[in-house]
């Protein structure tokens with residue numbers, strides 16, 4: 360697969376276009392215009408850009424206030440801080456108050472793999488899935504980033520958009536449209552289903568293709584929206600394929616896998632394997648190294664799927 | 673509204689909120705009584721509001737950062753006609769929207785608060801947005817003194833001055849008590865005025881129970897200085913009810929029948945002196 364723009368580059372280019380057409384759009388950052396690729400936007404649209412300094416709690420509160428007087432704010436900052444430091448402001452000032460604030464959370468998961476647990480955000484799905492009315496998306500490439508951004512911008516609901524740092528292989532053709540809360544079936548198959556999101560999608564497709572070469576037909580669902588989660592797609596996968604493997608750049612506690620297992624257990628109990636980070640402080644390294652270490656690459660996904668198919672339950 | 677009428681209104685609101693707390697058996701009584709005069713000055717004289725059109729584009733914006741002092745606010749909104757006064761009987765009861773903190777499902781309330789230290793940041797965002805849009809509306813935030821210990825307040829203080837938000841007014845209900853006791857013993861705030869001045873605000877220490885002073889000061893138009901204004905309103909926790917005044921345990925608490933009767937007698941006496 361050929362590499363496209365990183366999600367953050369795709370995001371800021373699209374945001375600039377949207378902001379030119381709608382003067383209510385405003386971007387906020389907490390001294391992170393570099394890491395969020397916002398420098399060009401800030402130069403082009405200074406009247407729709409607010410620098411808050413290194414003060415994430417204040418940043419979310421200010422964004423909520425801007426929304427209260429009619430703006431459509433996008434807070435652009437690292438996921439590790441947005442999902443922890445300013446979590447209470449997001450919970451109360453934005454989600455509970457139903458303010459139209461969208462967080463663009465960059466360098467999610469282990470994008471900052473070598474920088475330590477302070478900079479990892481492998482807990483954000485777990486906590487944010489408990490915020491009623493919040494839409495949580497994790498795009499897998501620049502095309503999906505743009506499609507989801509357009510879909511989210513069409514709504515007044517708050518959102519948390521988590522992206523990684525790296526430029527990702529293009530999974531989708533330019534211009535593909537996406538519906539928030541609706542999974543995309545990327546491969547057909549009825550032996551098992553791999554349910555996956557974000558940077559893991561490309562590896563899951565490679566795994567499905569490798570398994571297909573062995574005659575194992577695996578369905579792949581891109582679960583780009585983690586909340587609200589497409590439970591119909593999960594139930595259909597359970598019913599039609601009988602086995603599910605989930606893959607995510609997140610702790611196995613409370614993430615995509617936990618959500619899928621809960622839906623399956625409630626509606627159509629089938630064996631589920633959840634691939635993600637174990638309950639530990641993660642090994643240091645670039646994100647690709649960290650993924651490989653924990654079996655979150657095509658090789659690991661193939662092995663887990665085979666093991667599930669052979670387990671006989 | 674004339675000052676004399678405002679004084680009577682403040683007595684009536686104290687009466688309403690005590691009756692509501694007594695009837696519904698829940699409430700943060702002390703802080704509601706210390707902030708009553710500030711809210712009466714804002715809602716009946718200073719701020720532009722339209723009870724028939726809570727989202728009126730020309731309204732002034734209000735954020736109750738000390739969200740636990742919600743009782744006076746909702747009694748005022750009901751009295752102004754934002755919603756039916758009979759609904760006050762549902763305060764904190766099963767299924768109500770009149771919960772123990774501001775809830776923006778209630779007409780006239782902009783923001784949900786309750787977690788301390790949030791309100792000023794939200795008010796900064798409102799004031800910044802209004803400036804960006806060239807709108808003349810003003811923004812008011814009432815804070816507690818206890819919540820001055822929250823770091824996020826000082827992030828907001830820095831930003832309010834940095835953005836030159838002279839359309840923003842903060843008020844601290846300086847009743848010198850928080851739930852565990854004297855603010856200076858729990859976590860000293862003084863020199864509070866000096867700290868706010870050092871952060872770039874135009875700071876005034878005023879009597880938080882003198883309605884003439886409150887109206888004059890809070891009502892003063894933005895002066896173009898670029899400095900946000902901060903009023904340290906010296907107040908008495910439990911103001912108006914002798915048994916509750918300056919007693920930390922009345923941070924929350926429900927008066928029994930005898931205490932309610934005593935409170936009503938004291939308020940009637942105050943009303944007699946006001947007439």
Ligand SMILES: [Mg+2]
Pocket residue numbers: 816817818845846847848849850
């Ligand atoms: Mg106090």
